[in-house]
Amino acid sequence: MDLLEYQGKQLFARHGVPVPSGSPATTVEEAVAAADEIGYPCVVKAQVQIGGRGKAGGIKVAKDRQEAEEHSKAILGMDIKGHTVHEVWIEAASDIAAEYYASIVFDRSAKRPLVMLSTQGGMDIEEVAEKDPTALVRLHVDPLLGFQDFHARRLAFEAGVDADVVRPLGALLAKLYDAFVKEEAMLVEVNPLIVTADRQVAALDAKVTLDDNSLFRHPDNAALRNVAAEDEQERMARERGLTFVKLDGNVGILGNGAGLVMSTLDVVAQAGGSAANFLDAGGGSKAEAITQAVEVILSNPNVTAVLFNIFGGITRCDEVARGLIEAFDQIKPSVPFVVRLDGTNDVEGRKLLADANLPNVHTESTMLGAAKKVVELAG
Known part of the structure; x- marks a missing residue:
């Protein structure tokens, strides 16, 4: 089961992964009220279970109340690759110094989680991997051992992460792995994982796929199923x-x-x-x-x-x-x-x-x- 971005961020937050503050909205009025509460500038983000929202015009920065209203009107009801936008996420704007990519996926062939990290975030990771395979660092984790500090250091070193964010990045990856395991996910992906101007790290996006077969153990997650978006x-x-x-x-x-x-x-x-x-x-x-x-x-x-x-x-x-x-x-x-x-x-x-x-x-x-x-x- 795929989650919307904001649902993924709320799941991340439960496990201590730093995410920007935000609020969901299904109407223009709710969106403007959320923007007023969060403050300006803020970002209006379409909530659909498909990539390429930014290129389609589904992510806009609002400098003031008028722009928040204009962007919300334009995005709600928008069609993005066959998906109609019924909900937006109003999020505090972030001061971005660098964009990384991080993900954890269950590798069926290896029968263990695969953690991936790249310093070339904010773009289609498939293109990054195709143009420069060394830019995407991969590491399998023994599920009995779990994600350790040395895993984080190795990933950061091989990916070429700036030295001053190795520790906070490692802490974020550990929390991401904790969410992956405890929520019984098949995929958690953050693109971009940002480094802010004050050298903090945060998940600016969230792509989460949960194992349908485990939902009976997670009633809160099962309640997030978007029936209207399903086939x-x-x-x-x-x-x-x-x-x-x-x-x-x-x-x-x-x-x-x-x-x-x-x-x-x-x-x-x-x-x-x-x-x-x-x-x-x-x-x-x-x-x-x-x-x-x-x-x-x-x-x-x-x-x-x-x-x-x-x-x-x-x-x-x-x-x-x-x-x-x-x-x-x-x-x-x-x-x-x-x-x-x-x-x-x-x-x-x-x-x-x-x-x-x-x-x-x-x-x-x-x-x-x-x-x-x-x-x-x-x-």
Whole structure:
């Protein structure tokens, strides 16, 4: 789950990471009132879960009340790369002497957190890494050891940080790591991490991605979920308790078990098709769950054919067949379905489908055969 900038800063502040004072606002009146309270100059910042806000005109400095009102009017409702601005963050202006970059991300390949630091902050870090790979210093941290002072000194030395800010920067990185671990984040990024004229350091921006699977342990964080900004299909699937990821293709996919679904995506690609989604109905799927899964898949207008790939273990193939029959009765899909049932009660499941004689439903006995058939029907 991605947080808005100000939500990330509030999370940072709970762990002692220095951040400029600020206040969120959803209306021009609230924004102006916040600016008056914070004082001038201040910064009006669009709150959307996308980068490039400054280049799009979503970050403006207000020298006085009139400019605060003008900027708030211009930014609220603005479209930034397909994201509408519904909220702004009014922040005290900072006296910036230098801009750094810092982030901590969970590196799945190394199975440990990766801390990155660069003295070239304030710009797209991808461009920095591409032009000068040595400008971005990387360090893996043993999760059992945690982030230590010597980690901070090594990062600062290799990145070329000014000597007088090594200590405060190290303290900030340690607090950032504390937030990363305790909030069960997948990413915390500060760009820019600023050095002020009086040689203090602070997080001028905050990009935070939390692990969805840990939110039940963090109800305060779960409450920050911006439902309006989420993909409608993925929200629908979550409400139904389905494991779902939207993709860019036109072949709807349903399977039982993450491994089987991933294999199905691969086989569809091998057959020349492109999956529209990953949907794992889970073990022991009942008819009602299958009906809900069909609703979610068909809510994507790009889907031109659907593949059901079920290997019955805990899941009974006859239950899947009943769910599909029920779905056709309720939803009346207009796109073709290809169904492969194998395993527990597969004979019964195929008989149920044959007796129901559903329109435009094709059965296949192998995964590859099903993939080839669905790609052919998808067009």
